[in-house]
Amino acid sequence: MSAAQEEMACQVCLAPLNTLGIPPTYLHPAHLATDGHDPAPAPVSQLDTVRRSCDFCGNPYPTWTLHGGEVTALAVGPTAGLIQNFGHAWAACPTCHTHIDDGRHDKLAEHAARTLGLSNHPQARQRVEELHRAFLDARLPGRALITTTAWPATTITAAEVPKVRDRLSSFYRGNDQLPAALEITSTRAEIATGLDRSHLYWVDNDFTELAEHAAAQLPDTPISRDALPSTDGLLIWARPLTPNQLTAASWTATNTGLRLVLYRTIGAGLEPRPLQRLREQVGWLTPMYATRLGEREPIGKNHPAAGLLATWLLINQKAAEVATARPDKGLAKSYARTNRPTPEVRVVRIRGRHLPSAARPSTPNGAQRSQSSRFWVSGHWRNQAHGPRRSLRRPVYIHPFLKGPDDAPISLSTTVRMLSSGQPKPQDRE
Numbered sequence: 001m002s003a004a005q006e007e008m009a010c011q012v013c014l015a016p017l018n019t020l021g022i023p024p025t026y027l028h029p030a031h032l033a034t035d036g037h038d039p040a041p042a043p044v045s046q047l048d049t050v051r052r053s054c055d056f057c058g059n060p061y062p063t064w065t066l067h068g069g070e071v072t073a074l075a076v077g078p079t080a081g082l083i084q085n086f087g088h089a090w091a092a093c094p095t096c097h098t099h100i101d102d103g104r105h106d107k108l109a110e111h112a113a114r115t116l117g118l119s120n121h122p123q124a125r126q127r128v129e130e131l132h133r134a135f136l137d138a139r140l141p142g143r144a145l146i147t148t149t150a151w152p153a154t155t156i157t158a159a160e161v162p163k164v165r166d167r168l169s170s171f172y173r174g175n176d177q178l179p180a181a182l183e184i185t186s187t188r189a190e191i192a193t194g195l196d197r198s199h200l201y202w203v204d205n206d207f208t209e210l211a212e213h214a215a216a217q218l219p220d221t222p223i224s225r226d227a228l229p230s231t232d233g234l235l236i237w238a239r240p241l242t243p244n245q246l247t248a249a250s251w252t253a254t255n256t257g258l259r260l261v262l263y264r265t266i267g268a269g270l271e272p273r274p275l276q277r278l279r280e281q282v283g284w285l286t287p288m289y290a291t292r293l294g295e296r297e298p299i300g301k302n303h304p305a306a307g308l309l310a311t312w313l314l315i316n317q318k319a320a321e322v323a324t325a326r327p328d329k330g331l332a333k334s335y336a337r338t339n340r341p342t343p344e345v346r347v348v349r350i351r352g353r354h355l356p357s358a359a360r361p362s363t364p365n366g367a368q369r370s371q372s373s374r375f376w377v378s379g380h381w382r383n384q385a386h387g388p389r390r391s392l393r394r395p396v397y398i399h400p401f402l403k404g405p406d407d408a409p410i411s412l413s414t415t416v417r418m419l420s421s422g423q424p425k426p427q428d429r430e
């Protein structure tokens with residue numbers, strides 16, 4: 001595909017743009033309500049998030065690109081222009097895709113008519129069905145995962161991490177395509193093998209918040225092998241990191257550098273059946289950014305992997321307490337059946353945060369209690385010497401403070417001193 005033909009989306013509202021004429025002009029879709037801004041076109045391959053909707057039913061969380069018959073400019077019902085130029089590549093949400101998978105075109109049309117608000121217009125419903133058929137009758141095999149949809153967050157617990165990893169590696173080994181823009185098509189097998197060897201990390205809420213604050217100030221820091229907590233890893237944060245809703249990262253160290261993939265979660269809010277199908281076919285995570293980093297290539301606060309590097313550095317500087325979660329019995333059995341060792345999940349949390357109640361400092365009553373959230377008062381990074389003859393420099397995050405209702409404001413360093421032998425309580429293990 002030539003550059004001129006590449007699909008464009010607006011950088012302001014992230015909506016895919018319609019293309020008209022040669023040389024092309026780009027327009028917001030007619031049905032889209034904007035604040036009146038001019039379209040700011042950018043190639044879709046350069047955006048990690050695109051506000052696409054399902055071409056079958058209008059749902060805002062499409063998952064698959066399907067290829068089929070060319071369908072152009074059809075109007076539906078009294079509202080002419082509702083459905084426009086679709087082309088031969090359609091986006092499908094998990095619900096529509098499940099109906100298509102099952103060969104239930106009737107259910108697909110019924111679902112789409114309901115979602116589009118056309119249930120009471122039998123004629124319109126019939127038009128929708130014809131439109132779908134025009135596309136599906138010429139459908140080509142295969143499908144590509146849409147990785148640019150901004151799903152609401154799905155919470156992944158520490159106990160779920162091995163299952164999430166297994167799904168992800170089988171997705172990489174499967175036949176479903178990934179967008180060429182991610183540039184990992186030729187290295188999927190390598191990434192899957194790295195995932196199989198991975199140490200698994202789950203980062204709790206407080207540590208995620210600390211890492212997020214630290215990432216926002218991260219100085220340009222070269223990545224070296226000793227920064228990695230393990231050669232291969234999958235790390236999942238308890239909640240997504242702003243601004244890109246990054247929830248997980250995988251890495252594998254190769255001869256040609258560090259292969260890094262960042263992920264977001266998918267599937268939140270789906271009905272049980274399409275959700276189960278999505279979990280089987282894709283899993284919990286979709287890649288949103290992939291790169292290969294050379295040895296000592298710097299990452300700063302604006303790099304997509306800043307949150308990951310900040311998390312690694314904080315783990316390395318002993319801000320973390322890493323406990324191994326006990327796997328649940330069902331999981332242990334299912335691994336035993338296939339002669340695989342039971343995976344361990346390393347739970348990462350802030351050192352000394354889990355005080356036995358007797359050691360907890362007394363909390364002043366009153367005003368502080370009424371705060372509804374805890375928050376970090378940011379620390380700062382300082383370069384510290386390390387390595388042979390202390391010749392290397394590595395940033396260390398100094399003096400973050402946690403404020404909020406659980407505790408009077410406590411500096412992290414004070415807490416560490418109080419609890420130098422602090423062990424996680426047994427009930428904290430999952």
Ligand SMILES: [Zn+2]
Nearest residue numbers: 010012013039
């Ligand atoms: Zn726009």
Ligand SMILES: [Zn+2]
Nearest residue numbers: 054057093096
């Ligand atoms: Zn749909």
